[in-house]
Amino acid sequence: MTTLSFRLIGTDGAARCGEIMTPHGPVATPAFMPVGTQGTVKGLAPQTLRAAGADIVLSNTYHLMLRPGAERVAELGGLHAFMNWPHAILTDSGGFQVMSLSDLRKIDEHGVTFRSHLDGAMVELSPERAVEIQALLGSDIAMQLDECIKLPAPRADIERAMQLSLRWAERSRRVFAADGGLFGIVQGGDDLGLRSESLRALLDIGFDGYAIGGLAVGESHAATLRVVGEVAPALPEHAPRYLMGVGTPENILDAVVRGIDMFDCVLPTRNGRHGVAFTRRGPVSLKNARHAADPRPLDEASPCLAARTYSRAYLHHLMKANEMLGAMLLSEINVAYYQELMAGLRIAIAKRRLADFEVEAKAVWAQGDLPAR
Amino acid sequence: MTTLSFRLIGTDGAARCGEIMTPHGPVATPAFMPVGTQGTVKGLAPQTLRAAGADIVLSNTYHLMLRPGAERVAELGGLHAFMNWPHAILTDSGGFQVMSLSDLRKIDEHGVTFRSHLDGAMVELSPERAVEIQALLGSDIAMQLDECIKLPAPRADIERAMQLSLRWAERSRRVFAADGGLFGIVQGGDDLGLRSESLRALLDIGFDGYAIGGLAVGESHAATLRVVGEVAPALPEHAPRYLMGVGTPENILDAVVRGIDMFDCVLPTRNGRHGVAFTRRGPVSLKNARHAADPRPLDEASPCLAARTYSRAYLHHLMKANEMLGAMLLSEINVAYYQELMAGLRIAIAKRRLADFEVEAKAVWAQGDLPAR
Numbered sequence: 001m002t003t004l005s006f007r008l009i010g011t012d013g014a015a016r017c018g019e020i021m022t023p024h025g026p027v028a029t030p031a032f033m034p035v036g037t038q039g040t041v042k043g044l045a046p047q048t049l050r051a052a053g054a055d056i057v058l059s060n061t062y063h064l065m066l067r068p069g070a071e072r073v074a075e076l077g078g079l080h081a082f083m084n085w086p087h088a089i090l091t092d093s094g095g096f097q098v099m100s101l102s103d104l105r106k107i108d109e110h111g112v113t114f115r116s117h118l119d120g121a122m123v124e125l126s127p128e129r130a131v132e133i134q135a136l137l138g139s140d141i142a143m144q145l146d147e148c149i150k151l152p153a154p155r156a157d158i159e160r161a162m163q164l165s166l167r168w169a170e171r172s173r174r175v176f177a178a179d180g181g182l183f184g185i186v187q188g189g190d191d192l193g194l195r196s197e198s199l200r201a202l203l204d205i206g207f208d209g210y211a212i213g214g215l216a217v218g219e220s221h222a223a224t225l226r227v228v229g230e231v232a233p234a235l236p237e238h239a240p241r242y243l244m245g246v247g248t249p250e251n252i253l254d255a256v257v258r259g260i261d262m263f264d265c266v267l268p269t270r271n272g273r274h275g276v277a278f279t280r281r282g283p284v285s286l287k288n289a290r291h292a293a294d295p296r297p298l299d300e301a302s303p304c305l306a307a308r309t310y311s312r313a314y315l316h317h318l319m320k321a322n323e324m325l326g327a328m329l330l331s332e333i334n335v336a337y338y339q340e341l342m343a344g345l346r347i348a349i350a351k352r353r354l355a356d357f358e359v360e361a362k363a364v365w366a367q368g369d370l371p372a373r
Numbered sequence: 374m375t376t377l378s379f380r381l382i383g384t385d386g387a388a389r390c391g392e393i394m395t396p397h398g399p400v401a402t403p404a405f406m407p408v409g410t411q412g413t414v415k416g417l418a419p420q421t422l423r424a425a426g427a428d429i430v431l432s433n434t435y436h437l438m439l440r441p442g443a444e445r446v447a448e449l450g451g452l453h454a455f456m457n458w459p460h461a462i463l464t465d466s467g468g469f470q471v472m473s474l475s476d477l478r479k480i481d482e483h484g485v486t487f488r489s490h491l492d493g494a495m496v497e498l499s500p501e502r503a504v505e506i507q508a509l510l511g512s513d514i515a516m517q518l519d520e521c522i523k524l525p526a527p528r529a530d531i532e533r534a535m536q537l538s539l540r541w542a543e544r545s546r547r548v549f550a551a552d553g554g555l556f557g558i559v560q561g562g563d564d565l566g567l568r569s570e571s572l573r574a575l576l577d578i579g580f581d582g583y584a585i586g587g588l589a590v591g592e593s594h595a596a597t598l599r600v601v602g603e604v605a606p607a608l609p610e611h612a613p614r615y616l617m618g619v620g621t622p623e624n625i626l627d628a629v630v631r632g633i634d635m636f637d638c639v640l641p642t643r644n645g646r647h648g649v650a651f652t653r654r655g656p657v658s659l660k661n662a663r664h665a666a667d668p669r670p671l672d673e674a675s676p677c678l679a680a681r682t683y684s685r686a687y688l689h690h691l692m693k694a695n696e697m698l699g700a701m702l703l704s705e706i707n708v709a710y711y712q713e714l715m716a717g718l719r720i721a722i723a724k725r726r727l728a729d730f731e732v733e734a735k736a737v738w739a740q741g742d743l744p745a746r
Contacts, residue, residue: 040691040698068665068690076668076686084683292441295449310457313449317441318413324697325413 004141004181004208006240010350014233014259017349020209020240021138022088023179024080027055029240029261030345032252032338033090034268038063039073039083042269043324043331046085052304052332053339056088056140058264061133062097066116066123070136078138090141090264092244093130096148096213105149109164127168127321128175133298135178143211144172146185151219158189165213166201173205181208181295183242189214190223192230199234209240212260216245225254232259249278249341253358256345268334272329278337279307282365286330290372304336377514377554377581379613383723387606387632390722393582393613395461395513396552397453399737400428403718404615405711406463407641411436412446412456415642416697416704419458425677425705427713429461429513433635434506435470439496443509451511463514463637465617466503466545469521469586480520482537489726500541501548508551516584517545519558524592531562538586539574546578551580554581556615562587563596565603572607582613587634589618598627605632622651622714623738626731629718641707646700648692651710652680655738659703663745664689677709 002023009018020027034041036057041049049057059079064070073088079089095112098105102114111126127145134142146165149157154194165187176182184207188194202210212231215224228243232255235241242262243255252263268278275287279299291312298307298315306329318326341361348357375396382391393400407414407422409430414422422430424585432452437443449455452462471478475487484499501516507515519538522530522637538560549555557580575583585604588597601616605628608614615635616628625636641651648660652672664685671680671688679702682686691699721730 022683024551038690038694038696039687040696042703043697045698045701065693067684067694071685072666075666082684082687082690084687235620243384293445293448311449311455313441313445314412314457315457321411321436321440323411323413324416325418327697328416328418328701 002179006209006238008077008238009353012349012352012354013257015256015345015349015354016259016261017346018240018261020088024086024088024140025055027088028058028342028346030252030256030342030349031056031262032342033058033262033264034335034338035060035264035266036083036085037266038067039079041331041335043273043328044269044335046083048332049085049335050087052336053204053343054087054335056090057085058090059083059137059139060097061091061094061130061137062101062139064092065125066118067131070133072136074136080138088140089138091134091137091139091143093143093145094125094133095130095145098125099148106139107164109167111145111168127171131172131175131178131182137176140180141209142176142178142180142182144169144182144184144207146187146213147215148187148217149189150217151189151223153189155191155194157189158191159194162189162194162198163186169202170205173207183207183209183211185211185213185244186231187214190219190227192227195227195231196234199231203236207239209242210235211244212243213244215243216247221251221254224251225258227258230260230288235259249338250362252341253345253361256349257354257358266340269331272330272332273333275326275330277307277330278314278334279369280337280364281367281369282301284369285313286315286326287319288316294372294373296370298333302333302336303340304333307333307336375552378713379582379611381611382723384721385725385727386630388629388718388722388727389632389634390448390719391613391634392679393461395429395554397459397513398428400461401715403625403629403715403720403722404429405504405516405715406635406637407708407711408433408639409456409458409554410638410639412441412452414704414708416646417642417708419456421705422458422708423460425709426716427460427708429463430458431463431465432456432512432741433470434464434467434503434510435474438467438498438506438511439491443506447511448578454504461513462510462511464503464507464510464516466516466518467498467506467519468503469618471498472521480537482512482540484518484541489563500544504545504548504551504555512551514582515549515551515553515555517542517555517557519586521560521587521590522562523590523666524562524587524596526562528564528567531564532567535560535562535567535571539571540693542575543578546580551733556580556582556584558584558586558617559604560587563592563600565600568600568604569607580612582615583608584615584617586617588616589620594624597624598631601628601631601633608632623735625714626718626734629722630731632710641711642704644704645703645707648699648703650680650688650703651707652742653710653737654742657742659685659688659699660692667746669743669746671706675706675709676713677706680706680709
């Protein structure tokens with residue numbers, strides 16, 4: 001059996017840079033994982049994704065268990081072969097999507113029962129089944145099933161969900177026997193006491209890595225940072241730390257400063273499909289008419305060829321004409337920008353220059369886009 | 374001024390292989406031109422298009438004149454720079470789309486007036502303006518404005534449109550002064566007498582190449598072949614011959630046998646977006662459930678990496694899940710298949726083995742797809 005290992009390379013304050021060794025190669029941290037919901041990162045061929053700098057992608061158990069089905073993916077050689085991505089894959093447990101996408105659901109001690117949004121069939125997902133599905137997919141990093149509730153919520157509800165998630169964590173750990181690793185998920189909403197209780201219990205069980213879940217679900221950025229700032233330093237030094245569902249470049253930077261190693265978010269691809277580019281100078285909306293006659297590329301200094309090559313006028317045209325290539329190029333440019341940001345963070349941490357990097361990156365973001373020509 | 378030249382390399386019966394030298398490089402013939410309606414071949418980045426084997430793309434004057442506008446494209450350095458395609462580009466005259474896409478239109482001696490499908494503005498297109506627009510785009514091969522009528526039609530209507538197209542041909546030739554070349558378009562519907570009259574008049578004017586227009590508009594394949602079989606041999610040997618809007622692999626092969634050098638069609642990309650792959654064994658509908666568990670690629674012997682790499686099960690999944698990557702991969706696979714077919718035809722003609730090639734290709738198409746596993 002191949003397990004997961006994490007090597008800490010450097011620190012700068014609470015921030016860390018390192019490397020996760022997975023059955024499908026190394027992942028340099030801090031790492032951003034583009035989201036491949038249905039076994040594909042929307043609009044990007046795998047070789048484009050790799051060229052953009054991604055070491056690892058996240059794929060969604062909920063979507064894949066419903067279509068094409070975990071057993072089907074296993075028959076076809078696993079998710080890496082299926083999606084033609086030979087590098088690392090993290091899968092979520094399916095719990096978050098069950099709770100956000102399916103109308104009818106019942107949560108009890110056993111697990112969650114929900115109606116498939118595809119064919120209306122009733123489907124059960126238990127902690128044990130979530131582990132089994134992720135093993136069938138061949139995930140390098142599997143996540144425990146948890147209950148993720150929307151904030152704000154009464155403390156009693158947050159506590160009940162946290163305690164249930166802990167019992168599910170224990171059941172998940174007990175049955176996990178696949179290659180790769182299993183991550184536990186710290187819950188407890190915005191209550192630092194509950195977060196601390198959740199964390200201690202997870203450490204007692206023992207996982208290959210630890211995620212902070214239940215954030216990026218409606219609370220303020222300040223609340224997120226407060227939780228991250230408390231939880232991250234209490235996590236074990238020699239295991240990767242993953243902040244689920246975060247976020248904007250600013251939010252990622254703020255969390256890296258507080259000691260987070262891994263992130264995932266649909267923003268680079270979703271915003272790309274809607275015509276918004278992420279750049280060193282902050283977001284740029286290509287649908288805006290000010291780009292219509294602008295021959296300049298998005299960013300001449302970008303390591304991403306597409307960001308240096310295509311004119312703003314052409315990207316504007318593609319978005320106005322609703323051409324696929326617009327979504328494809330902006331998704332590529334955005335994933336590459338996120339990866340460039342992570343590479344910059346890794347170098348800054350290794351050189352212990354993170355404070356300079358942070359101040360400079362935020363200053364350039366705040367400057368905003370190039371003035372119109 | 375750079376002009377167009379055509380070099381005949383070999384013949385086999387009426388079929389020819391050769392090379393068109395354009396201001397943006399050579400085009401090996403027989404050539405298939407993928408269609409980039411709005412300045413992009415749908416779903417394909419330019420480097421993917423090139424890797425699939427395309428020497429030349431077709432772009433649509435009608436769409437580009439309305440958005441972003443020919444003057445805008447010229448300001449931005451021309452269409453090659455705009456779409457980041459440094460190889461050859463043929464543009465149509467806009468006439469065909471005016472007649473098929475705009476509701477309100479008036480055709481008279483001067484030209485055609487139509488209502489833009491984008492903003493409802495009234496737009497005029499004359500033979501002179503069509504030449505001017507194509508020069509602004511920087512086209513390597515410009516087409517004369519013609520009137521293309523739907524078949525079947527009364528002989529008198531076909532003749533009137535053919536005569537008008539001839540007068541427009543003369544006006545187009547008179548004003549054409551750009552780099553590259555201008556093609557005249559033989560009209561005359563399915564009437565061989567009118568076709569012959571059109572052709573003789575065009576030869577008197579003199580063009581850099583000759584197209585057969587007004588086909589693939591509702592007539593039978595037999596009628597198309599009858600016209601092509603009469604017109605092609607009467608065209609000058611040392612100029613390229615272009616059959617507009619054709620077609621399926623079979624139709625292309627049949628027209629190459631009759632002496633056609635150039636083709637364009639939306640089929641490879643349009644059918645790709647709808648889940649149909651073109652292969653050596655004929656069309657394969659990836660949405661069909663028989664592919665759902667099939668680990669085999671579309672065609673192990675294809676020169677196209679995507680056709681050899683992704684499983685049918687994955688392509689099926691992408692189409693069922695309505696993921697962009699499905700349309701992207703099938704468009705790439707289809708354009709590559711068309712280019713592979715053209716390369717095969719060129720070699721067969723050069724070796725004077727076209728009859729063998731035709732019989733074998735048709736036999737394999739007729740065999741159909743691999744049996745289900």
